[in-house]
Amino acid sequence: MARVSTRLRIDCGYEGTQFFGWGIQPSHPSVQASLEIALGIVLRLDKKSFQTVVAGRTDAGVHALAQVFHVDLPEDFHLSDAALRALPRRLQGALGTDAISVHHVALAPPGFDARFSALSRTYEYRIADLAARKNPLHRKFSVVSPYRLDEQRMNELGVALLGLHDWAAFCRPRVAATTIRKLQSFSWIRNAEGVLIATVKADAFCRSMVRSLVGSAVAVGRGKITVDDVARVREQKARVSQWPVMPAKGLTLVSIEYPPEADMAQQALDTRARRTLTSD
Amino acid sequence: MARVSTRLRIDCGYEGTQFFGWGIQPSHPSVQASLEIALGIVLRLDKKSFQTVVAGRTDAGVHALAQVFHVDLPEDFHLSDAALRALPRRLQGALGTDAISVHHVALAPPGFDARFSALSRTYEYRIADLAARKNPLHRKFSVVSPYRLDEQRMNELGVALLGLHDWAAFCRPRVAATTIRKLQSFSWIRNAEGVLIATVKADAFCRSMVRSLVGSAVAVGRGKITVDDVARVREQKARVSQWPVMPAKGLTLVSIEYPPEADMAQQALDTRARRTLTSD
Numbered sequence: 001m002a003r004v005s006t007r008l009r010i011d012c013g014y015e016g017t018q019f020f021g022w023g024i025q026p027s028h029p030s031v032q033a034s035l036e037i038a039l040g041i042v043l044r045l046d047k048k049s050f051q052t053v054v055a056g057r058t059d060a061g062v063h064a065l066a067q068v069f070h071v072d073l074p075e076d077f078h079l080s081d082a083a084l085r086a087l088p089r090r091l092q093g094a095l096g097t098d099a100i101s102v103h104h105v106a107l108a109p110p111g112f113d114a115r116f117s118a119l120s121r122t123y124e125y126r127i128a129d130l131a132a133r134k135n136p137l138h139r140k141f142s143v144v145s146p147y148r149l150d151e152q153r154m155n156e157l158g159v160a161l162l163g164l165h166d167w168a169a170f171c172r173p174r175v176a177a178t179t180i181r182k183l184q185s186f187s188w189i190r191n192a193e194g195v196l197i198a199t200v201k202a203d204a205f206c207r208s209m210v211r212s213l214v215g216s217a218v219a220v221g222r223g224k225i226t227v228d229d230v231a232r233v234r235e236q237k238a239r240v241s242q243w244p245v246m247p248a249k250g251l252t253l254v255s256i257e258y259p260p261e262a263d264m265a266q267q268a269l270d271t272r273a274r275r276t277l278t279s280d
Numbered sequence: 281m282a283r284v285s286t287r288l289r290i291d292c293g294y295e296g297t298q299f300f301g302w303g304i305q306p307s308h309p310s311v312q313a314s315l316e317i318a319l320g321i322v323l324r325l326d327k328k329s330f331q332t333v334v335a336g337r338t339d340a341g342v343h344a345l346a347q348v349f350h351v352d353l354p355e356d357f358h359l360s361d362a363a364l365r366a367l368p369r370r371l372q373g374a375l376g377t378d379a380i381s382v383h384h385v386a387l388a389p390p391g392f393d394a395r396f397s398a399l400s401r402t403y404e405y406r407i408a409d410l411a412a413r414k415n416p417l418h419r420k421f422s423v424v425s426p427y428r429l430d431e432q433r434m435n436e437l438g439v440a441l442l443g444l445h446d447w448a449a450f451c452r453p454r455v456a457a458t459t460i461r462k463l464q465s466f467s468w469i470r471n472a473e474g475v476l477i478a479t480v481k482a483d484a485f486c487r488s489m490v491r492s493l494v495g496s497a498v499a500v501g502r503g504k505i506t507v508d509d510v511a512r513v514r515e516q517k518a519r520v521s522q523w524p525v526m527p528a529k530g531l532t533l534v535s536i537e538y539p540p541e542a543d544m545a546q547q548a549l550d551t552r553a554r555r556t557l558t559s560d
Contacts (some may be wrong), residue, residue: 135292136343137343137532140420
């Protein structure tokens, strides 16, 4: 029997401002590159000997409060219990920045795959419109709108869009990728400061989908288009320009949901069968 | 009768990270210098022809959601209604940064003095202890504590310290400045993320007083000293080292309270009589 390599599940968060997104890019800083370098230092492993797989690939400037990735350690690598316990603190130290925070490190349960075991992703989007209190402390993760947005209409849109649909009208096109997704939640609240916060949840998202959904809601909230207009445009199933793709800095990945441990492996198999080659 | 110059009341906020505090300093960026340069540009006035007076002089790294200052325009300067209305937007533009946000500009009511008319100042201090969710988006304005802090004991301390006292034990000494202040509120809550937030309100604060008060609360919350210890040390009326002065970045000025317009002038006279030469 072949030796089973050690798979770690790592939970983390980051302010995306200074990164060109999660994914490694030549000559640009990325969250993934920072974490892989730190892992290499702490585990004394060559970077080429392991790789990371993430639950939700965030774009440049997008933040995460609860990102999840896994890493497979080389088969001949032994990680002691003490080393595992010390890993969050040592990894945080090796990162040398608090723009990325390491929350939790654990041995992954059998069959766990950070990407394919995930049941859903939940994002928040923050907009300070005319009715919101100005707050310079939140400028890195909320977008200022010079209009008064009608959150009731934006919530009507949210309800109208829910369900399993082809979201091509909201997605940056990708070859061989499906744009069929199940939108499970799209609702708005105003917090105590008057800031509009969207919660957007789906089994998975195609590229720029959340920011395009929010853009359609802003257009509806300003009274430029109606809920019916958005629903009609979605049925055209082709990339549209009726509303803006909102800026990245307002967007934060707030949770990744996984099934109970016993179902991790089956969920990964099901997801792979359904959407290999698709974006998260 | 001498011509009365125009006094403006300006409300603003700022993230203090990049500034060496409110007050102008040689060769270091300050909030006051940034605002005076922007005012000079927008009003086409020489910087030497006006000056600003602030309600609460914040230290390097301290933030403000609701700061207030006044500025007296030269006697021969005419500000039209249209120019006054356009001032917030133009001032924001001339600042060239969203680290400072201009909230409101208005003609000051008769007798108004941003510093001496103020009835009280309210600050918040944010601590993410072991029980709090890690949030990299809040790292610029909250302090991480590696301990679990007991907010009940911290609230007991808050109640025990209220009232009119000599706060010399909590203050950076200043020549000819009184350290007698009335502490009106010092309470702790945990927000939905588990972050401890102190609200600290007094008629005025001497230098480093809020951060020293919070330091004493952290020492009590960790169980290093008791509420009685802190009260006893305060009676020694001399600067102490039993607890730390907490880092600036956790501190935010959240409001300045003024009396009704009719009482502005009298309040300014009363305050001046009571505490000329003191710090705010």
